[in-house]
Amino acid sequence: MTAQQNDLPFYEPAGNEIDLFEHAHRNHLPVLIKGPTGVGKTRFVAYMAAKLNLPLYTVACHDDLTAADLVGRHLIGDGATYWSDGPLTRAVREGGICYLDEVVEARKDTTVVIHPLADHRRVLPIDRTGEVLHAPDNFMLVVSYNPGYQNFLKGMKPSTRQRFLALRFDFPDAAREEAVLIGETGCDEMTAKRLVSIGRSLRALKDVDLEEVASTRLLVYAAILIRDGMDTVEACRASLVEALTDDLEVAAALDEVVLATFGR
Amino acid sequence: MEEWIGGIWDRWITQTARRDHPEAAVHLKDIEKTIGVLFRALGGDAGLRVAAAADTTHGARRRLLERIAGVHERTAHAALDMETLRLPPRIAVFPAPTFNRDLYIWLAAVAGSAGPALAGKYAGEWIVRNQFAAWVTLQRYPGLMPRYRRLVDALLAERIAPEKLPEDEAAQERAVRQALVEPGTVTELPPLTRHKAKPLQPVPLWLYPAPPSVAAPRKKDPQPGEAEDNEQPKEQQAENKRYQANRDELPENESPMILMWRAESIFSWAEYLRVNRALDEDENPDAGRAAESLDQLTVADGEQRVASKVRFDLDLPSAAADDLLVGPGIPLPEWDWKRRVMKPDFCRLQTMVAREAEPQPLPERLRRHARKLKNQFAALAPVRRWQKAQPEGTEIDVDACVRIYADRLAGWHFSGAGAYLNHRPTERDLACLVLADLSLSTDAHANDEQRVIDVIRDSLMLFGEALSATGDQFGFYGFSSLKRNFVRFHEIKPFDRPLDAVARGRIAALKPGYYTRIGAAVRRSIQLLEMVPANRRLMIILSDGKPHDIDLYEGRYGIEDTRMALIEAREAGIKPFCVTIDREGAGYLPHLFGPAGYTIVRKPEDLPDRLPLLYAQLTGNA
Incomplete structure (x- = not known):
């Protein structure tokens, strides 16, 4: 158990999400995590997998991902074929968390395999081998998506989203974000404070001057560069300013925000 | 010397x-x-x-x-x-x-x-x-x-x-x-x-300390939608500078027999008197210079101009001066929310084409921006890419073949997937109709230099360039209305014509006028979009305020009719999306368009920039 504890990835809870996840796991309910990019969705799942001592199968969904990619395929070997499980099948067979990241990106036909697994049936039919797998008690399906993009061609069907418990992740408050930076990178408290202050300043510009705002991940990048001895202003420019905007005038203003905090 | x-x-x-x-x-x-x-x-x-x-x-x-x-x-x-x-x-x-x-x-x-x-x-x-x-x-x-x-x-x-x-x-x-x-x-x-x-x-x-605010409560606010006098003295418009001003009550002259000032005193520019200038048509050429040298301008709330006292209907221009009518009017229904019935043939919509719209090139000041947008939007244009697992194609899809072969060996014979790679353009197959509000309220000033209508014109010009680059089918239309029998539907760029000098000329000739009977315009747009062969249809509505006309079309009635028209659009497989500069839009737009169906542009002058971005966002990864 102690060895297990040491392997836990760093995670700073925001509220009762750990508790909720454990309840969901105990009661075999699937979980949907939504929130903007870089606020710790993936980290949270990794943390929970370690905490519950479950293997984690992560699938980053993309627009070419089909149901077959999740379920598995036949491979040819020495005059014979072998069935090779996809990540979802493996998770169902062996137990564990199957985490579908950015699930709305995947092709529509993936819902065929997600739906029976996500409701009370908890089965995975594999048409190629004729099997019907029943998920063991320690199997859990977790999906995530970023609801920020107003794209009418992409979205989650109500029939899919109503099969999941939903957790909303958002940018952490200042104290928690500082704790994240310190815990994640080991930077000093002052640097963390200032980086968080920059992050919060930039977040005030959402939807007015910036489309996407500084995620905790970007702040972590900046902290890593600074800890590694890079000049603070240069580090922020590379990790924050240029990552957020292509507009020269806006970039100049963001530069000023950095200078106002770290100036010389 | x-x-x-x-x-x-x-x-x-x-x-x-x-x-x-x-x-x-x-x-x-x-x-x-x-x-x-x-x-x-x-x-x-x-x-x-x-x-x-x-x-x-x-x-x-x-x-x-x-x-x-x-x-x-x-x-x-x-x-x-x-x-x-x-x-x-x-x-x-x-x-x-x-x-x-x-x-x-x-x-x-x-x-x-x-x-x-x-x-x-x-x-x-x-x-x-x-x-x-x-x-x-x-x-x-x-x-x-x-x-x-x-x-x-x-x-x-x-x-x-x-x-x-x-x-x-x-x-x-x-x-x-x-x-x-x-x-x-x-x-x-x-x-x-x-x-x-x-x-x-x-x-x-x-x-x-901030100079005393001019925004002290005014006695008489002009009625929205009513003919507002938007004309500002020319001098002041040219000078992009604020004057310190305070708003004052006009001194009341209780007895007409008593002079309000000492007749022998000499007045300078800085004093003000109750002089009946309301009907003074000429602008004082020196006023600008005088204002420049004054520390403070005093603005008094006097009587309104004679004309604006009377709530009146707008005169239609004579038939010879008005835009050309195309065909007889199109009858359209309207929704009565109180009786919950659709009133058939209640409105008459008249398609119009601008009369004196000289064909013209893209204005010089927009060219750089247009070029940039074109390059950006070319990325959205259908590109040829290999499509996997097609039933026919020019190359063999090795991956698919292996999969099928393996399935066969394993005793699975019903693989429906094809084994070829096909190189062909991925079809976006998208049609977009832009419906611009041209009601009189767009005559208001968006900022010191531009009116809302100017911003709408620029937006259409640039958006057209961007859309041409994507290769999507698109059409531009504008609308205004004067009661139910005369919904004016301006044809700017129909779907079947390219965005050329003629269309640009029509954009440049757009004039604000009349009211906003949006439901009828949306219903006509649905008809037009349905005629376009496309898989996905998008209707972008550029608006600057609530539905409004001078008959019963206002308040709840107008909103409910618009809502019904939008429901009809969704039923026809059209996705409506509203871009508004009405800051109060958040009050009624979710009701009409749903939470993700609209966006409020806080600064109208940003519209030309935001519109193409929005389109890319709405249709990206199609």
Whole structure:
């Protein structure tokens, strides 16, 4: 158990999400995590997998991902074929968390395999081998998506989203974000404070001057560069300013925000 | 000769006496955007706008030479109020441009980070408030400290030293210097003792109390949608500068027999009288210059013009001057929400084409932007790419073949997937109809230079360029209405014609007029979109306000009819999306378009930029 504890990835809870996840796991309910990019969705799942001592199968969904990619395929070997499980099948067979990241990106036909697994049936039919797998008690399906993009061609069907418990992740408050930076990178408290202050300043510009705002991940990048001895202003420019905007005038203003905090 | 010598003297003395550094001047208009973003990032209210401040006479002591030359009499102070952050239109205090720019940055930072503290919560003398603001700013953004130090040092060198001032003024000057060097240490400004003492020299690092607001409650607000008199004096429009003004009651003349002023006194521009000028049609050519030299303009709420007292229907232009009608009117139904019935053939929609629309090229000022958009949007255009697992194609899909072969060997024979790769353009197959609101309210000013209609024109021009680059099918239409029998539906760029000089000419000829009967226009747009062969259909509505017409089409009736029309659109497989500049839109738009079906552009002038971005967002990864 102690060895297990040491392997836990760093995670700073925001509220009762750990508790909720454990309840969901105990009661075999699937979980949907939504929130903007870089606020710790993936980290949270990794943390929970370690905490519950479950293997984690992560699938980053993309627009070419089909149901077959999740379920598995036949491979040819020495005059014979072998069935090779996809990540979802493996998770169902062996137990564990199957985490579908950015699930709305995947092709529509993936819902065929997600739906029976996500409701009370908890089965995975594999048409190629004729099997019907029943998920063991320690199997859990977790999906995530970023609801920020107003794209009418992409979205989650109500029939899919109503099969999941939903957790909303958002940018952490200042104290928690500082704790994240310190815990994640080991930077000093002052640097963390200032980086968080920059992050919060930039977040005030959402939807007015910036489309996407500084995620905790970007702040972590900046902290890593600074800890590694890079000049603070240069580090922020590379990790924050240029990552957020292509507009020269806006970039100049963001530069000023950095200078106002770290100036010389 | 005299004049010539005078001119030379004036030039010489002005140049010698000037203490500012015009060669190092930094202009607000050059860094306005940066300043605005910075102001908001450091905590400023996103609803505020950044504007140029007016020059005011400061009355402070000047050097002898300056007095002789008559320069530095007036200066523009930075100020913050509920609606605007006013900054000097140009700063030339320091000899180095970087310092002048830093001063702008500092002012924006103070206004952003300490604005709320300055505005009200923290009472106290002006000098104390400013020290507090500087202190708060430096605490929150310690990185500004070195810059602040540099600015203070440079500023102190520019100011008249206390040793050269009379005693009481020197005491004030010393207090200001200490307050600048160590903010928070001065608790009050020593009083001036002599009668003739001059006020403080301006402190460009501090925010001054906002000039009295002109936004004092007006007695009579023009009815929305009614014919508003939007004509501003030409002079004032040209000059992108605010005047300090206060709003005053027009002195009431109770007895017509008594003169309100002493007849022998001579009036200057600065006084005002109750003179019946309401019907005065001519503009006074000198008014602009006079306004320039006044410290304060007084604006009185008088009677309204005779014409605007009467709520009247807008006259239609004579048939010869109006746009061309195309075909007979199209009957369209309308939804009556109270009776919950669709009233068939209730409206008559008239398609129109602009009469005198000269074909024209893309305006020069938009070209650069258009080129950029075109390049960006070419990326959205259908590209040829390999499609996997197709039943037929030019190449064998090895991956698919292996899969099928393996499935076969494993005894699975029903693989429906094809085994070929096909190289063909992926079809976006998208049709987009843009429906622009051309009602009279678009005649209102979006900012100092542009009216809403100008912004809509620019948006359509640029959006058209962007859409042409994607290869999507698109059409532009505009609408306005005058009661149910005359819904004016302007054909700007139909689906079956390219965006050419003719279409651009029609965009340029768009005129605001009449009202907003949006339901009928949406219903016609549905018909048009249904005629276009496309898989996905998108209807973008550019609006600036609520549905409204002068018959019963207003309030709930208008909104419910619009809602019904949009429901019909969705049933027809069309995705409606609304882009509005109506800040109050959040009140009724979710009801019409759903939470993700609309966006509010806070600053109308951003519309030309935002529209293409929005389209990319809406249709990306299609």
